[in-house]
Amino acid sequence: MLQGQGAVRVLIVPALFAVVSCTTLGRINLLTTEDEVAIGRQAAREVEQQLSLYDDPVVAAYVDSLGQALVRHSRQSDIRYYFKVVDTNVVNAFALPGGWLYIHRGLIAAVENESELAGVVGHEIGHVVGRHGARHITKTFGLQVLLELAVGEKPSTARQIAGQFAEVGAGLTLLRYGREAEREADRFAVEETYAAGINPEGTATFFEKLMAMHASEPKGVEVWFSTHPPSRERIADVRAHIRKLPPKPGLKADSKRFREVKARILERQASGDKDRRPRGRRRR
Numbered sequence: 001m002l003q004g005q006g007a008v009r010v011l012i013v014p015a016l017f018a019v020v021s022c023t024t025l026g027r028i029n030l031l032t033t034e035d036e037v038a039i040g041r042q043a044a045r046e047v048e049q050q051l052s053l054y055d056d057p058v059v060a061a062y063v064d065s066l067g068q069a070l071v072r073h074s075r076q077s078d079i080r081y082y083f084k085v086v087d088t089n090v091v092n093a094f095a096l097p098g099g100w101l102y103i104h105r106g107l108i109a110a111v112e113n114e115s116e117l118a119g120v121v122g123h124e125i126g127h128v129v130g131r132h133g134a135r136h137i138t139k140t141f142g143l144q145v146l147l148e149l150a151v152g153e154k155p156s157t158a159r160q161i162a163g164q165f166a167e168v169g170a171g172l173t174l175l176r177y178g179r180e181a182e183r184e185a186d187r188f189a190v191e192e193t194y195a196a197g198i199n200p201e202g203t204a205t206f207f208e209k210l211m212a213m214h215a216s217e218p219k220g221v222e223v224w225f226s227t228h229p230p231s232r233e234r235i236a237d238v239r240a241h242i243r244k245l246p247p248k249p250g251l252k253a254d255s256k257r258f259r260e261v262k263a264r265i266l267e268r269q270a271s272g273d274k275d276r277r278p279r280g281r282r283r284r
């Protein structure tokens with residue numbers, strides 16, 4: 001899926017596998033926060049050349065304020081997060097390493113209330129907090145870095161890795177982090193929404209909705225299913241995590257602002273503003 005991987009694999013020498021297995025690398029993160037931010041910034045630049053952002057400042061301001069409220073209650077609030085709305089009706093959201101998050105217009109139109117949207121945004125923040133992108137990069141590029149060190153070439157730096165990522169480009173938007181990372185991001189979503197005063201149940205109800213949508217019309221949620229596949233197991237895991245939280249009165253499920261934003265999007269869709277498909281997302 002990631003275009004750079006083929007070239008990296010060619011460089012892998014069997015002897016190196018004996019020392020460092022992929023399983024081990026999956027848990028290691030060789031990158032610093034600064035590296036992640038540098039890579040994320042470059043990837044964001046690349047990604048934003050490939051897709052259209054939704055040009056409604058009211059929607060953008062709302063998504064940013066919801067995102068920042070969740071970030072304040074996240075386990076990593078010492079970096080700057082950027083929340084952007086992508087102009088496509090495909091139901092999806094994704095995060096780049098270092099704090100760049102993209103929420104599709106189609107997702108906002110599909111969620112029932114603010115708590116469901118907050119669950120998804122919290123999940124994407126969870127991928128940043130859990131450093132899942134960075135771990136993926138380490139897994140992808142770690143062996144190459146080690147090989148360069150082993151053969152005495154100058155050590156790879158984040159800048160060089162970022163350069164390779166630029167070639168990978170929009171493939172990053174379709175990253176699969178794996179089951180454990182998805183579950184960890186779900187747990188962070190529950191924590192962040194609850195701490196921000198939003199009902200964490202939205203994470204579970206939206207997954208249920210996605211599964212129902214997938215059963216009736218798989219095409220609209222295809223990307224979601226290939227990148228963060230929801231499952232009964234994930235829903236049960238989310239609910240089990242919610243049950244462990246102490247009761248908290250006043251958790252809100254919805255807001256007037258959310259309803260206004262969703263209405264704006266639906267109205268514009270209904271008035272025939274055609275969906276502009278993101279250009280070249282699956283670049284070859």
Ligand SMILES: [Zn+2]
Nearest residue numbers: 182185227228
């Ligand atoms: Zn995910």
